[in-house]
Amino acid sequence: MFCWRNEWIHPFESMWSIFEKFKFANQVNSIEILCEFGTERVKNLKVLDGSEIRNLYSMEGFDINLLTKAFTFNVIEHNTYSLETIVDVLKRKYFGYECFFHDTFVYCQICMSEGHHSLFHQFKLLRKCPFHMCELIYNCPNCKNKIRYMLLRDKELKPFMCICGHLLFRRSVGWINLWSTKRIINDPLLLEWLNHSNRGRRLYFYENKIWENIRGLEMCLEVLEKSYIAEESNRNLNTRINKVEYGWELNDKLYALVIDVFKSIDRHIKKSLKSEHKYCLNKTRKYFYNRNVEKNCECSVAYMTWRNTLLVADPKYWEYIHLGVRPTKFNHGFAIPFLMIHEQIDHFVDYWRMNKEIKTTKDVTALKWMIGRITGALLIAYWRVCQNAVIESRENKNTLGRDSLSKALLIQAPCIILHMYPRLVVHMYKIRVL
Numbered sequence: 001m002f003c004w005r006n007e008w009i010h011p012f013e014s015m016w017s018i019f020e021k022f023k024f025a026n027q028v029n030s031i032e033i034l035c036e037f038g039t040e041r042v043k044n045l046k047v048l049d050g051s052e053i054r055n056l057y058s059m060e061g062f063d064i065n066l067l068t069k070a071f072t073f074n075v076i077e078h079n080t081y082s083l084e085t086i087v088d089v090l091k092r093k094y095f096g097y098e099c100f101f102h103d104t105f106v107y108c109q110i111c112m113s114e115g116h117h118s119l120f121h122q123f124k125l126l127r128k129c130p131f132h133m134c135e136l137i138y139n140c141p142n143c144k145n146k147i148r149y150m151l152l153r154d155k156e157l158k159p160f161m162c163i164c165g166h167l168l169f170r171r172s173v174g175w176i177n178l179w180s181t182k183r184i185i186n187d188p189l190l191l192e193w194l195n196h197s198n199r200g201r202r203l204y205f206y207e208n209k210i211w212e213n214i215r216g217l218e219m220c221l222e223v224l225e226k227s228y229i230a231e232e233s234n235r236n237l238n239t240r241i242n243k244v245e246y247g248w249e250l251n252d253k254l255y256a257l258v259i260d261v262f263k264s265i266d267r268h269i270k271k272s273l274k275s276e277h278k279y280c281l282n283k284t285r286k287y288f289y290n291r292n293v294e295k296n297c298e299c300s301v302a303y304m305t306w307r308n309t310l311l312v313a314d315p316k317y318w319e320y321i322h323l324g325v326r327p328t329k330f331n332h333g334f335a336i337p338f339l340m341i342h343e344q345i346d347h348f349v350d351y352w353r354m355n356k357e358i359k360t361t362k363d364v365t366a367l368k369w370m371i372g373r374i375t376g377a378l379l380i381a382y383w384r385v386c387q388n389a390v391i392e393s394r395e396n397k398n399t400l401g402r403d404s405l406s407k408a409l410l411i412q413a414p415c416i417i418l419h420m421y422p423r424l425v426v427h428m429y430k431i432r433v434l
């Protein structure tokens with residue numbers, strides 16, 4: 001029999017927290033936990049080495065029945081459900097939880113003084129404790145090292161202890177009540193975030209730029225709350241196909257699609273500038289060919305920068321400068337036009353293929369629809385980047401070079417987060433939850 005109360009487990013409490021409480025209440029160490037609750041395979045190991053058996057996200061080293069019996073509660077289900085709820089809109093097939101949660105231990109000082117640690121603290125999009133709104137701590141206050149987020153191996157370690165011997169939670173009396181206190185989420189952004197869970201919407205973003213952005217969570221929410229993005233690209237996308245297309249043929253179609261979206265957005269921007277800037281557009285165009293001509297209109301400089309950096313300096317430039325030319329029938333390597341954005345589109349297609357096999361006509365339609373959207377969103381984001389770059393170049397900063405423009409577009413990456421409509425997409429695009 002173990003000493004345990006179910007009211008000590010709170011919503012979204014981490015397995016680290018649950019195990020440390022268990023160790024504390026029963027005066028056991030991590031090795032004894034593994035010996036008691038490990039799977040058959042773990043129990044047969046000569047040395048309880050290896051980090052995978054002590055992983056507190058996947059919990060693969062632990063036996064679900066033994067744990068459920070001891071805790072009279074399915075703690076593994078609690079853990080999985082909490083993790084899945086937090087990352088529902090970000091979920092990708094084949095991506096481990098370590099993609100969204102820190103692999104080192106992150107905690108809140110006030111929570112820890114009550115012996116509580118939450119999966120919210122581990123979630124990369126949060127920078128404050130959602131219960132106390134204070135900054136999170138990433139290192140041990142004593143040895144200043146990072147603590148790995150896992151069941152630590154050392155036999156000598158007391159509960160809530162860093163490997164340097166520092167106790168993160170120390171209390172000899174009153175802890176039973178402390179552990180049973182209910183906690184309220186005070187972070188409005190997190191509440192909003194959790195509201196989006198299980199609605200079938202998925203966010204796509206390029207690389208992991210979003211984790212580095214302090215406004216990452218806000219930016220995600222902004223996109224989630226919009227009903228759609230990249231309206232401009234909408235018109236071209238009513239493509240209907242009768243048979244499943246794949247391989248080179250599909251590659252060619254996607255290539256053409258990206259060019260079509262470019263043309264449509266190009267037309268749109270030009271039209272919006274034409275009435276006021278007809279004369280200066282002409283002049284600026286001359287400037288771009290002959291630097292002796294004076295440039296004086298920022299709007300048209302921004303436009304020419306946008307168009308030229310997309311088209312010129314691209315090895316394939318001459319193939320699509322006359323945009324009427326259709327792409328080759330030799331698109332074996334899945335080439336995507338426009339050097340400035342092709343990497344992002346490639347990344348998206350990889351993401352898509354990773355999550356969904358292209359099997360039916362519906363899959364192809366969905367993929368085309370999304371590539372159209374993402375291309376549109378990227379081109380519009382890039383248009384904003386160019387406008388800002390022109391404004392910044394007033395102070396003689398070299399913001400109009402290809403490198404700095406491309407960098408600026410990367411920082412904009414969260415704005416290409418894709419809102420996948422439940423209405424249109426969910427039935428064709430569903431990532432199975434574990």
Ligand SMILES: [Zn+2]
Nearest residue numbers: 108111129132
């Ligand atoms: Zn806290």
Ligand SMILES: [Zn+2]
Nearest residue numbers: 140143162164
């Ligand atoms: Zn330490």
Ligand SMILES: [Zn+2]
Nearest residue numbers: 277280297299
């Ligand atoms: Zn002008």
